[in-house]
Amino acid sequence: MKIDHAQPLEYSTDQNQLNILGFWIFLGAEIMLFATLFTAYFTLSHRTGSGPTPAEIFEITPVLIETFVLLTSSFTIGLGIHAMRLGRKNAMVSFFAITLLLGLVFLGVEVFEFMHYYHVGATYQTSAFTAALMTTLGTHGGHVTLGLFWGTFIIIQVIKRGLTPQTANKAFIFSLYWHFLDVVWIFIFSFIYLKGMM
Amino acid sequence: MKELFPAKQVMGFVFSLILTVIALLVYYTDMSFAVGMTILLVTAFIQAFLQLVVFMHAGESKEGTAIYTNILYGVIIAVVTVFGSLLILIWDM
Numbered sequence: 686m687k688i689d690h691a692q693p694l695e696y697s698t699d700q701n702q703l704n705i706l707g708f709w710i711f712l713g714a715e716i717m718l719f720a721t722l723f724t725a726y727f728t729l730s731h732r733t734g735s736g737p738t739p740a741e742i743f744e745i746t747p748v749l750i751e752t753f754v755l756l757t758s759s760f761t762i763g764l765g766i767h768a769m770r771l772g773r774k775n776a777m778v779s780f781f782a783i784t785l786l787l788g789l790v791f792l793g794v795e796v797f798e799f800m801h802y803y804h805v806g807a808t809y810q811t812s813a814f815t816a817a818l819m820t821t822l823g824t825h826g827g828h829v830t831l832g833l834f835w836g837t838f839i840i841i842q843v844i845k846r847g848l849t850p851q852t853a854n855k856a857f858i859f860s861l862y863w864h865f866l867d868v869v870w871i872f873i874f875s876f877i878y879l880k881g882m883m
Numbered sequence: 884m885k886e887l888f889p890a891k892q893v894m895g896f897v898f899s900l901i902l903t904v905i906a907l908l909v910y911y912t913d914m915s916f917a918v919g920m921t922i923l924l925v926t927a928f929i930q931a932f933l934q935l936v937v938f939m940h941a942g943e944s945k946e947g948t949a950i951y952t953n954i955l956y957g958v959i960i961a962v963v964t965v966f967g968s969l970l971i972l973i974w975d976m
Contacts, residue, residue, distance in 0.1 A: 702944065702945075705944065705946070706946045706950065709941075709950045709953055709954070710947075713953045713956060713957035714957070715957075716957035716958060716961050717957055717960050717961060717964070720961030720965055722963075723961075723965055724964050724968045724969075727965060727968070727973070728968055728969065728973055729970055731973075745910060750930075752903060753903070756903065757934075759934065759938060760892065760895075760896040760899075760938075762938075763892050763896075763937070763938040764887060764889075764892060767887065767892060771886060771887070776887055778898050809910070850920065860938075860939075864934050864935075864938045864939045867934060868931045868934050868935075871927050871930050871931060871934075872927055874906070875924075875926065875927040876923065876927070878920075879906060879907070879909050879910055879919075879923060880920065880923065883910065883913075883916060883919045
């Protein structure tokens, strides 16, 4: 295996570079996946039937918490990758752990939000609007849940094996995934919540 | 400690917070739907681009061009899917 020391660890082998490029191509497909969910939501959000409208069930407080928590977690994982490039393993692990904790807070608030919807009579089967809403939010929340497990395993591996071209590569790819989830949330925040409450 | 907080990323974070606050204006102030949507479209896409460049380091490897091309392709398909459907199913054009 040829290691190029002029590059950061995560790019240091040909295999690593291909892994990163491959993950970007996967993210391209993820963009399209979420586009179809947004399409379903935008075309169905007026079909509320006898159920509530978006403005009736959305609440600004949980949405604000979710947004700032996820935004901050995207920043802290960025700092984690920066620490990794400096070779500061402990700092990197700390930033990754903070990121996952923030992710957990996000999920907790989202669970609370879904319970609120249930209590005000908006369930998955209430109307086309609630079905499209919960499919979109749920797909994003499912990605975050997966990310919590994935990130935990990355942290364990970095602690056990140290910063190697392989672990650095995996950590960097995980950071791409996490940033992507924040990007998707920005669109959910803007075009589902704020649009619905405007 | 200071070396762990690079200026570029701190600035990127502050800027994304500012963009979020600007987006929140559509909720906290009275404005028409058209003006609100314009603000949201602008702030959301700037913020997505910010994440891509500052935090995801999209352009820094030798595959930068391939990465940007791939993302641009994804975004084009996304925009066509969303607005194409709206055009036919909602706006009745």
